[in-house]
Amino acid sequence: MLSAVLIAAALAAGVTGAWSPCGFSMVETLAPAGYAGRLRTTLQACATFTAGALAGGVVTFGGLALLGEALGSGGTTAAAVAAVFAMLAALGEARGVRIAPQVRRQVPESWRRVLPLPLAAGLYGVLLGLGFTTFILTFAVWALAAVSVTLGDPALGVLIGLAFGAGRALPVIALAPVAGTDRGNAAHAAMAERPAILRGLRVADAVALAACALAIGVAPANAASARAHTAASIALAPASGPASDGALFAWQVPGQTGRLRRLDGSAVALPGRDPTLGAGLVGWREEARLVLAEPGTLAPVDAFDAPGAGAFAFSAEWVVWLVNRTMLIAQPRNRSRPARAVHAVQAPQQIGRPSLAGATLVFHVAGRAVSQLVRVDLGSGARRVLRRASGAQLLNPTTDGRELLYVRSSATGQELRLGALGPGGERLLYRTTPTARRDTGVEKGRARHRAGYPGARAPRLAPRPRPGITDTLWTTALGENAAYVTRLRRGQGGATTAVVLRAER
Amino acid sequence: MSESRRGFLAKVSGGLIAVAGARTVGSLVAPGEAEAYHFCGHIYSTDSCPHPTGLPRIDSRGRPLRARDGHRVDDLGRLVNVDGAPIDEDGELLTDAEDQPLPPASRTPLCEAVAEQFAFPTHTDGAWYRCCGGNVRKLVDCCSYNRRRINGDRGLRGYCYRGRKVFCVMYFQTRVPC
Numbered sequence: 001m002l003s004a005v006l007i008a009a010a011l012a013a014g015v016t017g018a019w020s021p022c023g024f025s026m027v028e029t030l031a032p033a034g035y036a037g038r039l040r041t042t043l044q045a046c047a048t049f050t051a052g053a054l055a056g057g058v059v060t061f062g063g064l065a066l067l068g069e070a071l072g073s074g075g076t077t078a079a080a081v082a083a084v085f086a087m088l089a090a091l092g093e094a095r096g097v098r099i100a101p102q103v104r105r106q107v108p109e110s111w112r113r114v115l116p117l118p119l120a121a122g123l124y125g126v127l128l129g130l131g132f133t134t135f136i137l138t139f140a141v142w143a144l145a146a147v148s149v150t151l152g153d154p155a156l157g158v159l160i161g162l163a164f165g166a167g168r169a170l171p172v173i174a175l176a177p178v179a180g181t182d183r184g185n186a187a188h189a190a191m192a193e194r195p196a197i198l199r200g201l202r203v204a205d206a207v208a209l210a211a212c213a214l215a216i217g218v219a220p221a222n223a224a225s226a227r228a229h230t231a232a233s234i235a236l237a238p239a240s241g242p243a244s245d246g247a248l249f250a251w252q253v254p255g256q257t258g259r260l261r262r263l264d265g266s267a268v269a270l271p272g273r274d275p276t277l278g279a280g281l282v283g284w285r286e287e288a289r290l291v292l293a294e295p296g297t298l299a300p301v302d303a304f305d306a307p308g309a310g311a312f313a314f315s316a317e318w319v320v321w322l323v324n325r326t327m328l329i330a331q332p333r334n335r336s337r338p339a340r341a342v343h344a345v346q347a348p349q350q351i352g353r354p355s356l357a358g359a360t361l362v363f364h365v366a367g368r369a370v371s372q373l374v375r376v377d378l379g380s381g382a383r384r385v386l387r388r389a390s391g392a393q394l395l396n397p398t399t400d401g402r403e404l405l406y407v408r409s410s411a412t413g414q415e416l417r418l419g420a421l422g423p424g425g426e427r428l429l430y431r432t433t434p435t436a437r438r439d440t441g442v443e444k445g446r447a448r449h450r451a452g453y454p455g456a457r458a459p460r461l462a463p464r465p466r467p468g469i470t471d472t473l474w475t476t477a478l479g480e481n482a483a484y485v486t487r488l489r490r491g492q493g494g495a496t497t498a499v500v501l502r503a504e505r
Numbered sequence: 506m507s508e509s510r511r512g513f514l515a516k517v518s519g520g521l522i523a524v525a526g527a528r529t530v531g532s533l534v535a536p537g538e539a540e541a542y543h544f545c546g547h548i549y550s551t552d553s554c555p556h557p558t559g560l561p562r563i564d565s566r567g568r569p570l571r572a573r574d575g576h577r578v579d580d581l582g583r584l585v586n587v588d589g590a591p592i593d594e595d596g597e598l599l600t601d602a603e604d605q606p607l608p609p610a611s612r613t614p615l616c617e618a619v620a621e622q623f624a625f626p627t628h629t630d631g632a633w634y635r636c637c638g639g640n641v642r643k644l645v646d647c648c649s650y651n652r653r654r655i656n657g658d659r660g661l662r663g664y665c666y667r668g669r670k671v672f673c674v675m676y677f678q679t680r681v682p683c
Binding site for chain 2: 238240241252254310325348349350352364366367368369370371390391392393395409410411434435436437438439440441442443446447448449451452453454458461468470472474475486488490494496497498
């Protein structure tokens with residue numbers, strides 16, 4: 001949706017640009033009766049002009065998006081800023097306000113005289129496609145530039161650039177071949193003598209920009225997720241083991257007890273460790289006892305004996321706890337059945353922190369031969385491998401019953417992924433460097449291979465963590481508007497610190 | 506006189522033969538391009554097999570080692586101990602926030618990982634040995650029936666058998682001095 005309206009706005013902005021001095025000049029320059037001399041040359045020049053305009057558009061808007069990405073744009077705030085820019089520009093267009101700031105420059109006239117016309121046309125196309133090198137006829141150009149930077153999505157920037165370039169080329173290649181004919185002369189005269197056409201185009205720009213603002217502003221989360229986020233902010237520090245349930249949020253302070261943040265924003269220390277949330281209650285572990293309590297008063301409402309328990313999870317129907325990271329034990333909340341093992345592995349394999357939604361239990365199994373995310377239906381006992389990886393690790397899934405959030409770690413990067421609990425697509429919410437730091441891929445004094453690679457360019461190498469830093473993305477939590485992941489960091493001193501990162505959903 | 510002339514001619518011809526022979530031998534055993542490629546001993550342009558830490562150093566069983574010190578690494582590139590548990594540079598176990606060890610990951614032989622990544626069968630075929638860094642180095646080809654190599658262009662036969670072509674290259678650094 002967002003891509004479609006941005007493309008429409010860029011196309012309209014490009015077409016509007018034909019009413020600039022350079023736009024008119026191009027029609028004249030490429031006409032068969034002009035420097036081209038014949039229709040064949042005109043068509044060649046139209047082709048190069050189009051290619052140039054597309055390239056120019058991509059350079060400007062793709063480049064601005066890259067700049068935005070480098071600046072760490074994206075996310076809800078950036079989307080809101082982009083929406084404001086688009087709406088302001090829409091108002092300006094709707095009211096036909098004179099463009100400011102204006103770029104009072106034109107393409108070099110001499111090129112069409114001293115260069116072969118197709119070459120000159122290509123270069124003219126680049127300059128017009130760049131957008132900011134000649135007169136600007138619509139606020140949409142400024143707005144699209146701002147949107148490209150604030151959204152920071154290079155793929156979207158390229159699309160905007162292509163649409164803008166196409167818009168700039170379209171009137172020229174439509175009119176130049178017929179310039180000098182009756183039809184061409186009439187069209188040229190209409191462009192030059194009927195302000196209503198330009199006015200109508202600016203209204204169309206306004207509508208497209210308003211649609212952009214709406215698409216960005218009404219659904220900021222969608223706008224933010226139009227690209228794969230590469231940024232996440234530190235939500236809590238020091239903290240690990242996040243849990244989210246509606247407006248409640250709980251976490252573990254390393255070496256201390258759990259914490260709970262309530263609906264009103266107040267945070268309290270819990271009497272136990274490994275806090276978790278579910279069914280409107282908060283839970284914690286007091287040695288071998290799991291306590292479920294009212295979040296407002298912390299008054300216990302239920303408790304379970306769980307010898308050897310570590311991390312645990314509960315829902316309205318079940319409570320599940322992890323023992324020695326090698327066994328998961330489940331018991332119905334109503335105690336209709338005794339506690340029983342639902343999954344066990346042999347060390348060094350490890351089972352990860354459980355996550356529970358109703359009777360649906362998910363967890364990871366990680367070992368030297370296997371890395372998989374497993375789902376168990378506690379009611380029926382049915383077991384299913386949800387995801388499996390070779391050469392990578394899948395860690396600490398969380399589910400709300402519909403979606404699955406987990407960490408995928410490989411030698412090229414660590415990712416926080418959100419997808420359907422069943423088969424279906426996935427979105428990348430956050431990506432960072434791999435845990436380990438690679439070398440340069442070449443020995444000292446040597447260079448990478450280029451032979452055989454397309455364009456003699458070897459593929460880009462994965463980003464590297466800073467020297468001496470070992471980051472591991474670990475436990476996750478799924479909130480209504482955000483996803484959370486613990487980042488463990490081993491520094492040069494050997495100590496492990498933990499923070500909880502927040503990424504937009 | 507004639508003896509001295511014969512002796513002179515013999516010396517000249519002997520010298521010419523020696524020079525020609527040295528050139529011939531030199532052209533056979535010392536390709537000048539050997540030093541141009543991305544790790545010592547590798548004399549063709551086929552690129553490295555994807556390796557968790559970059560340079561495609563492997564152990565005798567083909568599993569990944571960190572090039573700079575020969576330390577074992579897992580498929581994520583983490584240093585691991587003999588049990589496969591991830592460790593830091595000081596050999597201490599990597600742990601979570603509660604000091605519990607992080608789980609181990611797989612440590613797949615490099616050529617097998619290539620097969621999984623690129624979805625076609627691969628074979629670790631022949632090898633060649635050269636002297637690198639004061640030790641003998643074994644240059645190993647990861648071969649396949651794929652016509653293209655990792656660079657994207659046509660693969661070379663290299664040290665591969667049975668009509669297979671080199672897809673990517675690895676090396677094993679022996680402890681044999683040279």
